[in-house]
Amino acid sequence: KGIMYVDDRRVEFDGEKNVLSVIRKAGISVPTFCYYSELSTYGACRMCVVETDRGTIEASCSMEPKDGLRIYTNTQKTLRYRKMILELLLAAHCRDCTTCEKNGDCKLQELARQFGVRRVRFPDTREPMEKDESSRSIIRDPNKCILCGDCVRVCDEIQGMGIIDFVHRGSKLRVMPAFNRSIAETKCVNCGQCAAVCPTGAITLRNNIGEVWQALQDPGKRVIAQIAPAVRVAIGESFGFAPGDNAMGKLVAAMRRLGFDEVYDTTLGADLTVMEESHEFLERFKKGGPFPMFTSCCPAWVRYVENSNPKYIPHLSSCKSPQQMFGAVIKESQRQISAPDPRETVVVSIMPCAAKKFEAARPEFSRDGVPDVDYVLTTRGLSTMIKEMGIQFSELDEDAPDLPLGMGSGAAVIFGTTGGVAEAVIRRVSGKKTYNLLREIKYSGVRGMDRSVKEAAVQVGDDEIRIAVVHGLKNAQELLKKIERGEVSYHLVEVMACPGGCIGGAGQPFGLSPEKNLRARGLYRADKVAQIKSSEQNPVISALYNGLLSEEAQAHDLLHTHYED
Numbered sequence: 001k002g003i004m005y006v007d008d009r010r011v012e013f014d015g016e017k018n019v020l021s022v023i024r025k026a027g028i029s030v031p032t033f034c035y036y037s038e039l040s041t042y043g044a045c046r047m048c049v050v051e052t053d054r055g056t057i058e059a060s061c062s063m064e065p066k067d068g069l070r071i072y073t074n075t076q077k078t079l080r081y082r083k084m085i086l087e088l089l090l091a092a093h094c095r096d097c098t099t100c101e102k103n104g105d106c107k108l109q110e111l112a113r114q115f116g117v118r119r120v121r122f123p124d125t126r127e128p129m130e131k132d133e134s135s136r137s138i139i140r141d142p143n144k145c146i147l148c149g150d151c152v153r154v155c156d157e158i159q160g161m162g163i164i165d166f167v168h169r170g171s172k173l174r175v176m177p178a179f180n181r182s183i184a185e186t187k188c189v190n191c192g193q194c195a196a197v198c199p200t201g202a203i204t205l206r207n208n209i210g211e212v213w214q215a216l217q218d219p220g221k222r223v224i225a226q227i228a229p230a231v232r233v234a235i236g237e238s239f240g241f242a243p244g245d246n247a248m249g250k251l252v253a254a255m256r257r258l259g260f261d262e263v264y265d266t267t268l269g270a271d272l273t274v275m276e277e278s279h280e281f282l283e284r285f286k287k288g289g290p291f292p293m294f295t296s297c298c299p300a301w302v303r304y305v306e307n308s309n310p311k312y313i314p315h316l317s318s319c320k321s322p323q324q325m326f327g328a329v330i331k332e333s334q335r336q337i338s339a340p341d342p343r344e345t346v347v348v349s350i351m352p353c354a355a356k357k358f359e360a361a362r363p364e365f366s367r368d369g370v371p372d373v374d375y376v377l378t379t380r381g382l383s384t385m386i387k388e389m390g391i392q393f394s395e396l397d398e399d400a401p402d403l404p405l406g407m408g409s410g411a412a413v414i415f416g417t418t419g420g421v422a423e424a425v426i427r428r429v430s431g432k433k434t435y436n437l438l439r440e441i442k443y444s445g446v447r448g449m450d451r452s453v454k455e456a457a458v459q460v461g462d463d464e465i466r467i468a469v470v471h472g473l474k475n476a477q478e479l480l481k482k483i484e485r486g487e488v489s490y491h492l493v494e495v496m497a498c499p500g501g502c503i504g505g506a507g508q509p510f511g512l513s514p515e516k517n518l519r520a521r522g523l524y525r526a527d528k529v530a531q532i533k534s535s536e537q538n539p540v541i542s543a544l545y546n547g548l549l550s551e552e553a554q555a556h557d558l559l560h561t562h563y564e565d
Ligand code: HC0
Pocket: 227, 228, 229, 230, 231, 266, 267, 269, 270, 273, 297, 298, 321, 322, 323, 324, 351, 352, 353, 356, 415, 416, 417, 421, 501, 502, 503, 505
């Protein structure tokens, strides 16, 4: 606690971990490449330098706030210093900015423009290096890496995976997997969080825009879209709307302009998941385990269990994720129509997630070589397509998804935020959905983002069901250890690999914690105004169980999978 002087302005500090946070608290902007408040401080990029009243230059991220400290943020000296860092980085950086995946979202590009870098005074130190395109979800291009280490720290500190690290020394220093492996040869879970924090185009998500354009322009293809819950409260950010604004109506209208033949909502798939998962859970409850049962709709979490902790495979729910249930139902209904559309059905998912690309490509989710979901576009990918077409997103008249598969409950919408799946299952297994019961569930402890592990206990008949909700893969790993040590025990655990759940997915517009909170609020607002609050109340769900899913074996085949060691 104390008083500091930032550019001669008096600023109080109280618990801020470094001078940089105090500067930002004062509303002054200082650039950084390697600083994220959620991660440990690395202090490598030195863009956040400030000048002290003694004329020395110091990195503000690594300086402790002290009472009476006086610093200056944007002096001639600091500006010269920053410009020099930028030029040194650019001397070693490939400059195909106009065709780079990160064009427009790159911090190096943005700061070079901000600091007026028009030429690089240092000799070119580039040595061309091979890209790693082995992963289904991420692409690593070392030619664009500025060695800030953000990806290394997020993978280790938030996801607990440690897949990439600094290797070699001096001018050979690189960020990559150990032993010269490609990403696909590691236990990478495809969460894409490394790409979400990468300030340049060194790690980006795989882009499937080209394939989707081709399908849309092919008259022999009927292109069907499904939109994930978390997309609607984030895509607006790419078009000037506030985080959390529900842009579903404009999004559907934009997709029709892009040429999608039918536009549906993944919430229908989420309602199916709730039905199946609740049934599976109650059956397990009768049989006495194995507990806890883990949700399996997050493909990065499933990958972690399969690759790094296979003893929990039997604990995973056998339910496919909503994305895959939806794809399977669409493709199967097409197979069963007596006079099917002569065009080939192509299912495109719009997802906030990197790992969904990996999930859609898993052989478990294909039948006779035909995948249930053909392409996965991220939220950012779809915004790019909308911009490419010159659509004025904000001017669009809102439109609704098609029926019957465009209808989901409020419980399904909140799937997109941490705690949503658990809350939806609690609603399903609880008694009559009175206003009071829904309020009770809301305050049961499943909501919110501040705690890494949330706990709730719900009464179902005579039994008490203990539930935990965890987000962030490292938090999940720590919870597993606690379960193993017998410190806690649960019947049901919801796991989402990304902090905040899907709203914090790596395919969303680049954002930080405040955006995630607002996006979550947007989903809860959508639930609040939804007339159907619980999955079993969705009339399309009953219609499906009376039709396409009426035969148990068929329903099982379409909606469940099993994971192998
Ligand atoms: Fe999610 Fe999903 S809620 S994983 O976070 O379960 O990506 O939004 O689409 O499949 O519904 C992501 C989001 C989904 C799925 C749903 C689930």
